Amino acid sequence: MSKMASMFRPKKLDLSGFVNTRLIRDHNKRNAVEQTEPERQALRYLIRNTSLPQRVRAQAQLQLSQMHAYTRPTQIKNRCVASGTARAVFRDFRINRFQFRMQALAGELPGVKKASW
Amino acid sequence: MFSNPTRSLLGAGRRLRVPLSARWQSTTPVQPSAPSPSPAQETKTTSPAESVPIPEANAAKSTSERMGALDNNARLPRSVQAVYLRPLRRKAEHGLPVCDLQLRSYSVENVEFFADFAIRAAYYLNLPVSGPVPLPRIVERWTVPRSNFVHKKSQENFERITLRRLIQIKDGNPQSVQAWLAFLRKHAFYGVGMKANVWEHESLDVGKAMDQSATEIQKTLEPHLAQFGQREDNSAGNNMFDVLDSDRFAERKSARA
Amino acid sequence: MSQPRILELVKTQCRIFSLNFNPQRLRLGNKILRQRLRGPALAAWYPKKDVSFRDLQNTYKPLGLTTFDEAEDDREEAIQIAKLRGKGRPKKKRTAAESKSAKKKK
Numbered sequence: 001m002s003k004m005a006s007m008f009r010p011k012k013l014d015l016s017g018f019v020n021t022r023l024i025r026d027h028n029k030r031n032a033v034e035q036t037e038p039e040r041q042a043l044r045y046l047i048r049n050t051s052l053p054q055r056v057r058a059q060a061q062l063q064l065s066q067m068h069a070y071t072r073p074t075q076i077k078n079r080c081v082a083s084g085t086a087r088a089v090f091r092d093f094r095i096n097r098f099q100f101r102m103q104a105l106a107g108e109l110p111g112v113k114k115a116s117w
Numbered sequence: 118m119f120s121n122p123t124r125s126l127l128g129a130g131r132r133l134r135v136p137l138s139a140r141w142q143s144t145t146p147v148q149p150s151a152p153s154p155s156p157a158q159e160t161k162t163t164s165p166a167e168s169v170p171i172p173e174a175n176a177a178k179s180t181s182e183r184m185g186a187l188d189n190n191a192r193l194p195r196s197v198q199a200v201y202l203r204p205l206r207r208k209a210e211h212g213l214p215v216c217d218l219q220l221r222s223y224s225v226e227n228v229e230f231f232a233d234f235a236i237r238a239a240y241y242l243n244l245p246v247s248g249p250v251p252l253p254r255i256v257e258r259w260t261v262p263r264s265n266f267v268h269k270k271s272q273e274n275f276e277r278i279t280l281r282r283l284i285q286i287k288d289g290n291p292q293s294v295q296a297w298l299a300f301l302r303k304h305a306f307y308g309v310g311m312k313a314n315v316w317e318h319e320s321l322d323v324g325k326a327m328d329q330s331a332t333e334i335q336k337t338l339e340p341h342l343a344q345f346g347q348r349e350d351n352s353a354g355n356n357m358f359d360v361l362d363s364d365r366f367a368e369r370k371s372a373r374a
Numbered sequence: 375m376s377q378p379r380i381l382e383l384v385k386t387q388c389r390i391f392s393l394n395f396n397p398q399r400l401r402l403g404n405k406i407l408r409q410r411l412r413g414p415a416l417a418a419w420y421p422k423k424d425v426s427f428r429d430l431q432n433t434y435k436p437l438g439l440t441t442f443d444e445a446e447d448d449r450e451e452a453i454q455i456a457k458l459r460g461k462g463r464p465k466k467k468r469t470a471a472e473s474k475s476a477k478k479k480k
Contacts, residue, residue, distance in 0.1 A: 013423070014423045015420050015421065015422070015423055016421050016422065016424050016426070017420070017421045023420065027419075027420050030416050030417045030419060030420075031417055033413055033416055034413030034414060035413075037411050037412070037413040038411070041406055041409070041411070044403070044406050045403045045404075045407055048401060048402075048403030048405075049403040050400055050401045050402070050403075051402060076416060078419065079420075081419075081420060081421060094419060
């Protein structure tokens with residue numbers, strides 16, 4: 001089995017908005033996770049099930065560990081949709097803290113205002 | 118466009134015909150400055166038009182006169198008059214809650230206006246309504262450094278306040294509740310989100326009805342469930358290696374490689 | 375109630391509500407089957423591709439219709455002006471010898 005990351009890359013870019021190599025890579029990982037999630041969960045179930053024979057569980061473990069790294073959900077990192085930054089990204093807006101400030105001051109985020117209390 | 122009726126509704130003014138006539142006047146080209154529909158201003162704006170003998174003004178005077186006469190003689194339809202009054206309500210007979218509608222918005226005007234609209238719509242659909250109950254506001258706050266990490270001491274606060282209103286329908290016909298919800302969705306107001314919980318009540322012998330419908334449901338579900346669940350002989354469970362080695366797992370792997 | 379009777383009760387309960395009957399509390403890994411799939415939510419993080427002006431152009435060009443992309447026109451005009459001023463991009467070096475000579479000139 002080849003371990004090429006390119007097999008998760010779509011032929012044509014299916015993103016709009018800000019695009020960045022690292023952002024595309026993360027997007028590919030997300031797609032890979034989505035595709036292989038049932039398989040991974042099935043293997044995980046086999047591994048956790050103590051009523052199954054030890055050999056089956058060991059083999060499932062092996063298969064899970066041999067799956068491509070891109071199918072691992074822990075590889076996913078939330079990135080800013082507007083700038084591709086991976087730090088200080090607000091989950092509510094999917095935006096980096098700096099982009100958040102700029103957009104909030106420009107009034108592009110509905111309901112967000114400058115606060116003072 | 119919507120802000121004017123909103124304000125007049127919120128103000129709950131008892132003036133019935135004045136705002137309408139004022140709006141008509143504001144459309145005539147001679148008097149462009151007639152923004153607020155107050156009776157005092159109306160008299161002020163009409164009196165100079167009578168004294169000035171310019172033909173355009175004359176025309177304007179005649180229209181305003183005509184409108185005035187129409188104002189005095191004819192009355193608005195009752196349903197239109199009711200818009201200027203507090204919304205009418207049906208009385209709940211049993212007080213059994215049927216539907217909870219929650220409205221959410223970031224602006225007071227929008228949510229107030231739409232709550233009023235929903236209550237009026239419920240009246241015409243013969244639905245007893247309680248509310249709008251102002252639920253606690255949801256305040257979300259974020260603090261963001263204004264620039265780089267070095268300048269962490271200078272930060273900025275942002276907040277988003279979500280306002281909520283709860284409208285409860287009591288012992289209404291489920292079909293008319295659905296019609297009400299559909300009507301509100303059709304005339305959804307900008308910047309107002311809606312969330313509805315609907316409860317349906319059944320008679321005591323639900324079990325019988327469910328048993329009767331179960332066979333029909335099974336028939337419709339059969340094609341969907343044919344591929345679902347364990348085999349009866351449970352042949353797959355005994356040999357997990359076969360599944361791991363040669364089933365769809367391997368297929369997918371070969372397809373991907 | 376006696377112990378076996380209670381067990382029987384729990385067993386029927388599990389059968390009726392399709393739960394897993396597991397009195398020994400073995401680790402059957404059922405919690406993994408109960409988890410919902412997170413994939414669709416994860417994959418929807420970045421905005422999907424939408425229709426751009428170029429897509430419209432590509433669909434209308436074959437039909438013999440003309441389209442105007444002002445931004446593209448501006449860009450091409452700016453490139454033309456830069457070229458006239460001798461500020462255009464340098465020619466692509468195709469061979470190793472060409473790139474070497476360019477370095478030597480420097």
